Amino acid sequence: MKTVYNERHGQHAATHEFFRGRLVPAFEVPARADYVLKALQDARLGEILSPVDRGLAPLERVHAPAYLRFLQGAFAEWRALGGEGDAFPAVWPVRTLRTDVEPKSFAARMGLYSMDSGTPLTAGSWDAAYWGAQASLAGLDIALGEEKTAYVLTRPPGHHAGADFFGGYCFVNNAAVAAQAALDAGLQKVAILDVDYHHGNGTQAIFYERADVLYASLHGDPQTEYPFFLGHADERGAGTGLGFNANEPLPAGCSNEAWFAALERLLARLADYAPELLIVSLGVDTYGGDPISHFKLDRPEFAALGRRLAAFGAPRTLFLQEGGYATEAIGLNVVAVLQGFES
Ligand code: SP5
Numbered sequence: 391m392k393t394v395y396n397e398r399h400g401q402h403a404a405t406h407e408f409f410r411g412r413l414v415p416a417f418e419v420p421a422r423a424d425y426v427l428k429a430l431q432d433a434r435l436g437e438i439l440s441p442v443d444r445g446l447a448p449l450e451r452v453h454a455p456a457y458l459r460f461l462q463g464a465f466a467e468w469r470a471l472g473g474e475g476d477a478f479p480a481v482w483p484v485r486t487l488r489t490d491v492e493p494k495s496f497a498a499r500m501g502l503y504s505m506d507s508g509t510p511l512t513a514g515s516w517d518a519a520y521w522g523a524q525a526s527l528a529g530l531d532i533a534l535g536e537e538k539t540a541y542v543l544t545r546p547p548g549h550h551a552g553a554d555f556f557g558g559y560c561f562v563n564n565a566a567v568a569a570q571a572a573l574d575a576g577l578q579k580v581a582i583l584d585v586d587y588h589h590g591n592g593t594q595a596i597f598y599e600r601a602d603v604l605y606a607s608l609h610g611d612p613q614t615e616y617p618f619f620l621g622h623a624d625e626r627g628a629g630t631g632l633g634f635n636a637n638e639p640l641p642a643g644c645s646n647e648a649w650f651a652a653l654e655r656l657l658a659r660l661a662d663y664a665p666e667l668l669i670v671s672l673g674v675d676t677y678g679g680d681p682i683s684h685f686k687l688d689r690p691e692f693a694a695l696g697r698r699l700a701a702f703g704a705p706r707t708l709f710l711q712e713g714g715y716a717t718e719a720i721g722l723n724v725v726a727v728l729q730g731f732e733s
C-alpha cells in the first residue's frame with residue numbers, strides 16, 4: 391500500500407499540554423509519526439509519497455473560513471502580544487454566551503475557536519495541520535485511482551476538530567476534508583469508520599445532517615472518556631442525515647470480544663449503506679499499552695482489524711492516521727492493520 395507522508399508534521403511540536411490544571415508533558419508528539427515512518431519502511435509496505443499543495447479551498451469546504459484565518463495567524467498574534475511558549479485557550483462561550491460576534495481579544499477568540507485546553511497551539515501548528523489536509527487529499531487521489539487504497543501518515547490528528555473549532559490535539563479535520571473532496575470529485579456515498587479510542591465529535595458534527603457521508607464510530611463511552619460531550623448511542627443523525635450516524639460507546643476497560651462485536655454492528659450498517667469509498671479514521675490508541683486510553687487491543691487484534699476491513703470489501707479504502715500515544719508501539723500497530731488489510 392502506498393503512503394502519503396506529511397513531512398511537515400514536526401512543525402507542530404508541543405512540549406506540554408494542560409491536564410488536571412497542570413502542564414504535563416505532551417502526548418501528541420512528533421516522535422509518533424517518526425516511529426510510524428520507520429515501521430512502514432522496515433516492513434517495506436510500499437512507496438512513500440509527498441503531498442502537493444491544493445490550497446485552502448478544499449479545507450474551506452468543511453471549515454469556516456473565519457476559523458481557518460484565525461488559525462493561520464493565531465501564533466503570530468500570540469507572540470505579538472508577548473506570549474511565551476505555546477498558546478492555550480482559557481475562556482469559552484458556553485450556554486447563554488454569544489458566539490455570533492467575533493471578539494477582538496485574542497484570548498476570547500482562542501476560546502471561541504476551541505473546545506479544550508489540552509491542545510497546544512505552537513509556532514508551526516498551522517503549517518503541520520494544513521499540510522496534513524493536503525496529504526489527505528493526495529491519499530484520496532491514490533485511493534480513487536488504480537491503487538484503490540492508501541494510507542496517510544500525518545499529525546496532528548483531525549477527528550475532534552469541528553467546522554470552527556480545534557481541540558483534542560486536532561486542528562483541521564482530515565477525514566472530513568477528504569470525504570467532502572471525494573463527493574466534490576463525483577462520488578455520492580462516502581462512509582467514515584472511526585476506530586480511534588475517542589469519539590470523533592468533529593467529524594460527526596460536520597456531517598450530522600447529511601446522508602452523503604455516513605459516520606460510524608466505536609469508542610470509549612463519553613460518560614467517562616474524552617470528548618465527554620458527544621458520542622452517545624442515541625446520536626443517529628438529524629434531518630436528511632437521520633440514520634446516517636452510528637455510535638458504539640464501550641466501557642473503558644472492555645474486552646476485545648466486546649470491541650469486535652461493536653465493530654461487527656457498525657460494519658453491518660456500513661454494508662447496508664454500501665459506500666463507494668470507506669475512510670478509516672485510524673487511531674491506534676485502542677492499544678492495551680496506550681498511556682491515555684483504556685481498551686486492550688494488541689498486535690494480533692490490529693492485524694485482525696485490517697483483515698476484517700479487507701473482507702468488508704469497500705470499492706476504495708483510505709486510511710488516515712488519528713491518535714495513538716504509546717509512541718514506540720504506534721508504528722508496529724499501524725503496520726499490523728495495514729498488513730492485515732493487504733494479506
Ligand atoms: C486524536 C486523539 O486521540 N485525541 C485525544 C485527545 C485526548 N485529550 C484528553 C487527554 C487526557 C490526558 N490524560 C492523561 C492521563 C494520564 N494518566
Ligand code: ZN
Binds near residue numbers: 673675713
Ligand atoms: Zn484518540
